[in-house]
Amino acid sequence: MKRIIIYVVFCFAALLTARSQDATDSLWNNANSHYADAQYQEALDDYREIEQSGKESAALYYNIGNTYYQMRYIAYAILYYEKALRLEPNNQDIMYNLEIAREQCTDRIEPVPTFFVADWIRKSHQLMSSDMWAIVSVILLILALTFFLLFLFARYVKFRKAAFILSVIIFLFAGVSTAFAWQSRKQAIRRDIAIVLAPVSSVKSAPGSQGKDLLVIHEGTKVRVVEQMGEWARIELEDGRQGWVALNEIVFVY
């Protein structure tokens, strides 16, 4: 009896997930055709429904970004392009659209130049998403261990030498890709990047309205939140300037 109940529950759960998958797919197709007909509000509603169901993909965020862009909500478009880039950091389409959206923002902020080695490392770990790096590292690890076993048990000396060298090299690569996987994951789940959504936001010298206005930033600007205090967040612009803004004027990218 117990077994039957478990079986039924299992079947029901499988059916449920299958149906929600179908619903997501049809929402996706509906949204795309709305977009094609320039019915952006309807497209947006459908895309957002998918997002609220807890599903995500870079393509979804990219399409939401595009829809917001067409509706002239540039700040929201930037927010969603940033979200999409987190999932696929090396996607050229997302980068291109983000650049176009950024050009329509009021604020132009020159980022502080970073050390070129750090740049390289950042660029290389952005080549793939965290999950892809993890899969690559697992495959490399399997290869490396195989070669190591070959080294241990191969009968001929030449063979063993080659296996040893290969095994060491692949081990190194596996280690690097594991590190990249963790680094990418860290970048993807970081919760300190935010986009300014208020049309105009003043950056103050202290939390609270009595602080002196230091800068005025506009919608679409990307900031890093250094700390939070009540309703206020200490932010840092890409050029290194800092100040406090009201938390309700920014939205985190995650």
Added chain:
Amino acid sequence: MKRILLLILSALSFLQVNAQGQFTVEVPNVVATGERFRLVFTATDLPHEGFNPPKIDGFLVLAGPTTSTMNRMEYINGRRTQSRSISYTYILEAITTGKYTIGEASVVSDDVTYRTQPMTVEVIQRTSATTRPEQEESTTATTEVSDKDVFLRLTINKRKVVKGEPLTATLRLYTRVNVAGAEDIRFPTFNGFWSQEVYAPQQIEWQRENVEGEIYQVATLRSYVLLPQQTGEIRIDPSEIVCVIQVRNTRRAQSLLDEFFDTYQTVRKRVIAPAVTVRVSDLPAGAPPSFSGAVGKFSLRTEMSKDSIRSHDAVSMFVTITGEGNINLLEVPRVQFPPDFEVYDARITDNSRSAGGTFSGSKIFEYPVIPRSHGEFTIEPVVFSYYDIEAGHYKTLRSSPLTIKVGRSPETLGPGVPFTLGTHRRSVESLAQDVRYIYVAMPSWRTKGKYFTGSVFYFILLSGIFAVTGGLYLLLEKRRVRRSDVIRVRNSKANKVARTRLKKAGMLLKQQLFEGYYEELHRALWGYIADKLALSQADCSREKVTEMLTGRDVDEDLIKDYTGLIESCEFARYAPDPGQMEKERIFEKAVTAISKMEQALK
């Protein structure tokens, strides 16, 4: 001092002569009872015989028709124009009040009959206040001119309009006294309107009109067509005029002479037309995107100056908008040319006129373009939207798409034309910048916030990999140990086995069983080397053995001797008997070779 207004007697107005012959009638439209007035038919430049008189009812014909002829000749820039007019004049008197129609009169000239329109004359009751400038026996002669005697009015034909809807404003002067002129005229300013004067006479024409039972002389001073540009209650500021009025002196005559000649006094009176407000409502919501403020009723036509041309030749596209409404304020419609067309600014020809309180006519937009590449192109339909006042909603006109064939320009064609490579190459121009299109393919969905890296499955996978590797290691190691044991046993027993076999071979030799003897010898040699080198039966071949022995740095001569021995054993088994001595020598050799090999493979 400005003197714009001039009083001209209505009877003299036939002086305005047109070049073409015409037959006109002139009669005041309002008269008072007992008043005498003229009815004049004028035939200008119409040589004719006979005059068919009109039917005159309700009036007393005092005189007429009296015929008068006038010749006119004028030289303008050395050009002589001549006109001759004949007029037939009646003097009529109104008897009773009412509306009476004077029937048509006609003349025949060159077998063509010219008729006048029937005219309606209104006869009203004569009141004491009814005065006329030309009336001799005026009783109300006073130096005071009241507001009722002369006033100015600005009339508009619509009080409620939508933005952009044309309306007419007319400024009229009403008078019962003798207005000799006007000074200091302030015409209305139409703030909030686009205005155009449509009637601004050089000479004032007076007309009689019945205003609340009184006969007034009415002159239209100005007429405007207005197009509201703002919404809300728009006030048209008052306009002013100072009238110069001649009033007969009423003082008692000073001398006998004064009794005969009237003396007049000039009085200046400021008359003000009251302000007028117009309610301008905004156009309803839901304007189509192609709407740019056109209000009225329009039609749209597009055409190309040529249907087929060669590239780099100029061609024009014409967009003609015809209709009525605020046509003169129409903006240039947007035409979407193919991207490789060079488009110049549109030339605008405005053929609209004001008529009947609105603007009508056509406006032609000419777009000069130069196609820069050949092919067949389609110019997208021109979309033009306007607000139809009568229907009360927006209408969108859409022209049919135009196609144009652009042939290759001659310099890229003919064989005789020198053609330089690369001169026609241009860099590809970016026309606009837009975001890239959305992804349509179904993406692989994932649960938000879940990453493979760092997940439980990830760690299980990693530890699984290590566990499997460890297991494999243990397995392989075990096998290796086992195998190496076998090898060691074979190795250590090799000598012993070989000796046993040699001993057996020796016995067989003594028993003269040569076949068995060679076989045993062969087996002893092979078995020994196979055991020593840990070779399986299948792997055994001379080449393999030679190779492996060379690999273990065994003396080459020894290898040759050994393999040679094996070979000779094989041969001897099938060869004829070589004799006892030879057999024993081979035996000896085998024993030495094995012991030497034992030394070498230590």
